[in-house]
Amino acid sequence: MKYRSWILIFLAACYLTLSTISAFRLSRSQPTERISGSAGDVLDDNPVGRLKVFVYELPSKYNKKILQKDPRCLTHMFAAEIYMQRFLLSSPVRTLNPEEADWFYVPVYTTCDLTPNGLPLPFKSPRMMRSAIQLIASNWPYWNRTEGADHFFVVPHDFGACFHYQEEKAIGRGILPLLQRATLVQTFGQRNHVCLKEGSITVPPYAPPQKMQSHLIPGKTPRSIFVYFRGLFYDVGNDPEGGYYARGARAAVWENFKDNPLFDISTEHPTTYYEDMQRAIFCLCPLGWAPWSPRLVEAVIFGCIPVIIADDIVLPFADAIPWEDIGVFVDEKDVPYLDTILTSIPPEVILRKQRLLANPSMKQAMLFPQPAQPGDAFHQVLNGLARKLPHDRSVYLRPGEKLLNWTAGPVADLKPW
Amino acid sequence: MKLSALHQSYLNRRNNNSFRSPLDSSVDASGKSLLAVFWLILHCLCCLISLLLGFRFSRLVFFFLISTPSNNNLFSSPPFRPDLPPPRSNSTATATEVKSSSSRVVVGRHGILIRPWPHPDPVEVMKAHRIIERVQKEQKAVFGSSSGAKRTVIAVTPTYVRTFQKLHLTGVMHSLMLVPYDVVWIVVEAGGVSNETASIIAKSGVRTIHVGFDQRMPNTWDDRAKLEVLMRLQALRVVKEEKLDGVVMFADDSNMHSMEFFDEIQNVKWFGALSVGILAHSGNAEEMVMMSMDKRRKVEEAEGEEERSSSLPVQGPACNATTDKLIGWHVFNTLPYAGKSAVYIDDVAAVLPQKLEWCGFVLNSRMLWDDAESKPEWVKEFGLLNENDGVESPLSLLNDPSMVEPLGSCGRQVLLWWLRVEARADSKFPPGWIIDPPLEITVAAKRTPWPDVPPEPPTKKKDQMPLSQGDNVVVIPKQQQQQQRSSKVRKPKRRSKRNKHEAKPTDTTTQVSSSTKHHQERN
Numbered sequence: 001m002k003y004r005s006w007i008l009i010f011l012a013a014c015y016l017t018l019s020t021i022s023a024f025r026l027s028r029s030q031p032t033e034r035i036s037g038s039a040g041d042v043l044d045d046n047p048v049g050r051l052k053v054f055v056y057e058l059p060s061k062y063n064k065k066i067l068q069k070d071p072r073c074l075t076h077m078f079a080a081e082i083y084m085q086r087f088l089l090s091s092p093v094r095t096l097n098p099e100e101a102d103w104f105y106v107p108v109y110t111t112c113d114l115t116p117n118g119l120p121l122p123f124k125s126p127r128m129m130r131s132a133i134q135l136i137a138s139n140w141p142y143w144n145r146t147e148g149a150d151h152f153f154v155v156p157h158d159f160g161a162c163f164h165y166q167e168e169k170a171i172g173r174g175i176l177p178l179l180q181r182a183t184l185v186q187t188f189g190q191r192n193h194v195c196l197k198e199g200s201i202t203v204p205p206y207a208p209p210q211k212m213q214s215h216l217i218p219g220k221t222p223r224s225i226f227v228y229f230r231g232l233f234y235d236v237g238n239d240p241e242g243g244y245y246a247r248g249a250r251a252a253v254w255e256n257f258k259d260n261p262l263f264d265i266s267t268e269h270p271t272t273y274y275e276d277m278q279r280a281i282f283c284l285c286p287l288g289w290a291p292w293s294p295r296l297v298e299a300v301i302f303g304c305i306p307v308i309i310a311d312d313i314v315l316p317f318a319d320a321i322p323w324e325d326i327g328v329f330v331d332e333k334d335v336p337y338l339d340t341i342l343t344s345i346p347p348e349v350i351l352r353k354q355r356l357l358a359n360p361s362m363k364q365a366m367l368f369p370q371p372a373q374p375g376d377a378f379h380q381v382l383n384g385l386a387r388k389l390p391h392d393r394s395v396y397l398r399p400g401e402k403l404l405n406w407t408a409g410p411v412a413d414l415k416p417w
Numbered sequence: 418m419k420l421s422a423l424h425q426s427y428l429n430r431r432n433n434n435s436f437r438s439p440l441d442s443s444v445d446a447s448g449k450s451l452l453a454v455f456w457l458i459l460h461c462l463c464c465l466i467s468l469l470l471g472f473r474f475s476r477l478v479f480f481f482l483i484s485t486p487s488n489n490n491l492f493s494s495p496p497f498r499p500d501l502p503p504p505r506s507n508s509t510a511t512a513t514e515v516k517s518s519s520s521r522v523v524v525g526r527h528g529i530l531i532r533p534w535p536h537p538d539p540v541e542v543m544k545a546h547r548i549i550e551r552v553q554k555e556q557k558a559v560f561g562s563s564s565g566a567k568r569t570v571i572a573v574t575p576t577y578v579r580t581f582q583k584l585h586l587t588g589v590m591h592s593l594m595l596v597p598y599d600v601v602w603i604v605v606e607a608g609g610v611s612n613e614t615a616s617i618i619a620k621s622g623v624r625t626i627h628v629g630f631d632q633r634m635p636n637t638w639d640d641r642a643k644l645e646v647l648m649r650l651q652a653l654r655v656v657k658e659e660k661l662d663g664v665v666m667f668a669d670d671s672n673m674h675s676m677e678f679f680d681e682i683q684n685v686k687w688f689g690a691l692s693v694g695i696l697a698h699s700g701n702a703e704e705m706v707m708m709s710m711d712k713r714r715k716v717e718e719a720e721g722e723e724e725r726s727s728s729l730p731v732q733g734p735a736c737n738a739t740t741d742k743l744i745g746w747h748v749f750n751t752l753p754y755a756g757k758s759a760v761y762i763d764d765v766a767a768v769l770p771q772k773l774e775w776c777g778f779v780l781n782s783r784m785l786w787d788d789a790e791s792k793p794e795w796v797k798e799f800g801l802l803n804e805n806d807g808v809e810s811p812l813s814l815l816n817d818p819s820m821v822e823p824l825g826s827c828g829r830q831v832l833l834w835w836l837r838v839e840a841r842a843d844s845k846f847p848p849g850w851i852i853d854p855p856l857e858i859t860v861a862a863k864r865t866p867w868p869d870v871p872p873e874p875p876t877k878k879k880d881q882m883p884l885s886q887g888d889n890v891v892v893i894p895k896q897q898q899q900q901q902r903s904s905k906v907r908k909p910k911r912r913s914k915r916n917k918h919e920a921k922p923t924d925t926t927t928q929v930s931s932s933t934k935h936h937q938e939r940n
Contacts, residue, residue, distance in 0.1 A: 030559050030560070031559065167524050168524055168525075171524065190522065192522075193522075218560070219556070219559070219560045220556060220557070220559075220560030222553040222556055222557075223549070223552050223553060223556065224549060224553070226545045226548070226549060241526075242529065243526040243527055243528060243529060244525070244526050244527075247522075247527045248526075248527040248528060248529040248530065249527075251529040252529050252530045252531065255529060255531045255535060256530075256531055256532060256535040257535075259536060259537070260536070260537040260542075261537060261542070262537070262541075262542060262545045281548070281549065281552055311521065311522045312521065312522050332527075333530065335530060336530050336531060336532035336535070337532065339537075339538065339541045339545070340538075340541055342545070343541045343544035343545045343548065344544075345548075347547075347548055347551040347552070350548060350551075350552065351551070351552070351555055354552070354555075
């Protein structure tokens with residue numbers, strides 16, 4: 001009898017200690033959820049050993065000299081092309097033997113010709129790209145072997161390899177004919193669009209990681225802003241009549257919700273922009289002149305649920321990251337009812353989205369840190385390239401077979417650079 | 418398009434006219450002239466509209482005139498839609514034909530969609546607030562106090578009955594009512610337990626212990642501080658005797674506490690210290706302006722200095738910047754106030770805090786118990802404390818003051834503010850701040866005490882008898898309408914000069930009107 005009471009006391013003590021231990025473990029950090037997209041739980045995959053990349057040695061006029069002329073290219077949102085080259089040069093996937101390489105990388109900075117305001121001019125980019133391809137085609141046999149099908153390029157500009165900032169002109173030009181078979185790593189992504197090639201890898205725009213890390217606030221600061229947005233609603237300089245910029249979606253947001261206390265939206269850019277995002281539950285990421293924007297990256301880093309208002313957009317690493325579970329997608333025609341849409345989301349769903357956003361591998365996948373860290377955007381690009389391996393047999397051309405038209409495109413593009 | 422049609426029709430008419438034989442022209446001419454006149458009138462009308470509204474809007478008017486308005490309630494600029502997208506979509510259609518799939522995204526100009534009533538919907542606003550509450554609750558659950566334990570907060574408040582007691586005590590009471598932990602409120606009252614205080618704290622809803630202290634509160638700030646120390650020690654004795662378990666904090670009744678303060682003090686192990694923001698306020702507004710101007714001038718003169726003196730002095734623990742260990746104390750600098758600080762409670766001057774205010778310290782109540790097992794050696798035995806030795810700050814409860822834990826990220830966060838504002842010691846106020854029965858007399862209020870014998874009540878209800886002492890007038894009417902009527906009635910009387918003052922405050926039932934800025938009443 002005595003033994004039984006002792007056993008009971010012992011079991012009770014065990015239960016109590018175990019429950020307190022588990023409570024301590026859970027309470028310290030924010031609970032997160034695993035991220036698994038259509039490609040599986042691939043955010044934490046390590047590409048080292050799964051592919052080999054050969055980096056062409058181009059003359060410095062294609063990369064280093066351009067950067068020296070304008071060092072602003074290192075901090076603007078198209079800086080991914082520069083950091084990609086730096087990462088690959090010192091990465092273990094790099095191989096110096098082109099015979100064993102699976103992928104070939106051409107480091108040409110096409111988005112570094114900046115106006116005084118800092119916006120890149122794409123007018124010389126087709127010529128620059130063409131000249132680079134001609135160079136590698138004449139100095140190495142690997143381009144002609146596959147006509148570029150196992151080469152990849154980083155084209156982070158507004159409409160990717162269409163090389164124009166105006167959508168109509170970009171559609172009119174189409175993707176550069178010489179890049180028809182290559183894999184493009186770009187920020188632009190829209191379904192059924194000329195400038196998104198089948199098999200492209202969509203990456204997030206570059207956002208400075210140190211700057212965002214330095215503006216973090218404690219996680220217990222209560223999120224009291226319902227919807228947050230800072231940016232233009234009307235682009236009076238380029239679109240004075242209204243209706244072109246953002247296909248009227250941003251203007252619709254303003255006109256419908258400018259006096260709604262739940263919507264903290266304005267064009268003023270405060271110094272506490274990053275801190276405010278951490279105090280908001282939803283952050284609007286509407287399209288601008290192009291459907292993508294760095295706001296998505298900022299929202300993910302700061303744990304604010306992104307509300308994506310861009311029809312048919314393709315988000316970064318769409319096969320690895322389940323964006324439908326993480327963000328809220330609103331059609332452009334539904335913008336006037338945005339408040340109803342957002343308040344009708346059940347709180348459990350909102351909490352789940354916040355847990356998914358809190359996953360550190362999710363935040364890491366959106367960044368381009370220097371030096372590179374495991375799981376960051378560089379590694380996700382390599383993972384995407386690795387998933388496309390092995391190359392199909394048809395990639396390798398028979399000798400003498402020519403698929404690319406070297407004289408296609410506007411006449412101005414054929415001028416040497 | 419319309420103009421070209423008109424032009425074409427005009428040309429046709431001209432051709433027709435030229436081909437017609439003159440014989441038929443008479444019959445047709447009348448019909449044709451009517452048609453021509455009609456077109457001419459329409460043309461002139463359109464030209465006029467163009468002149469007035471501009472070419473683009475005339476198209477709009479024309480569009481409205483010839484089409485029935487359907488589906489117009491949703492779109493703000495419908496005419497733009499049919500105009501522009503068709504030519505554009507042709508180009509995209511040809512481009513996308515190559516891809517053999519149609520995109521629902523159309524490049525070009527789109528209308529700006531505005532719903533019929535683009536204003537906040539109260540139902541949606543309420544739903545959104547519930548979502549925000551749920552998210553914040555989750556945040557608190559996840560990021561709350563790091564130890565996870567929720568200890569009782571034992572608040573010690575010394576108080577006494579005076580004019581501003583209700584103001585200050587209600588503030589503390591509301592703060593304590595919002596605290597998400599259990600609260601035991603020990604209110605020590607100078608002058609013994611009174612009904613006034615009891616009635617105020619009865620509404621709190623937290624467990625209260627109302628203790629009386631036999632001495633009356635003196636009239637100077639120094640003496641008051643000394644008495645408050647004795648009262649707090651009395652409260653600590655109550656904690657020891659009742660063996661209350663929790664975190665003891667000192668909630669002086671005129672202080673302001675933030676909710677994060679109560680979250681932060683849960684982390685104390687034995688004895689903690691926090692930073693207190695000091696609001697040394699002078700009742701004299703001009704003096705404050707002068708002082709701030711002096712400070713600004715000094716900052717401008719010393720331009721080489723990187724560091725600017727913070728405008729809010731803070732009293733609390735000072736830490737080593739790298740190791741975050743306690744190395745000293747930030748103490749309030751009394752030099753700028755030398756000679757200008759308040760001595761008596763009703764002085765119109767800045768009230769200065771003591772060297773180290775009690776409110777900036779919190780302690781574990783077990784420290785006061787007699788037989789707590791794990792009480793560290795650097796804690797003095799509370800039962801053996803001798804008050805007559807002079808207890809100035811809670812550090813006297815410790816043998817080793819360096820074992821104090823700095824809280825609030827090592828004193829960098831200011832979570833409570835110290836302020837002392839009191840009315841004149843002899844000021845009269847209605848007990849409980851309830852005016853019952855409602856008064857109908859006008860009484861002059863100045864620096865002289867109120868007369869103990871109330872003036873003779875007026876014979877007529879409408880009459881108001883202003884006493885002729887001084888320029889300030891207090892009007893306490895029963896009803897506003899009576900006041901207005903009476904003021905009208907009194908106009909022809911001799912006391913018309915004062916009526917101007919009385920006629921003004923008609924929107925509040927009680928109001929103190931002061932004619933000059935210099936005489937700020939503290940009542």
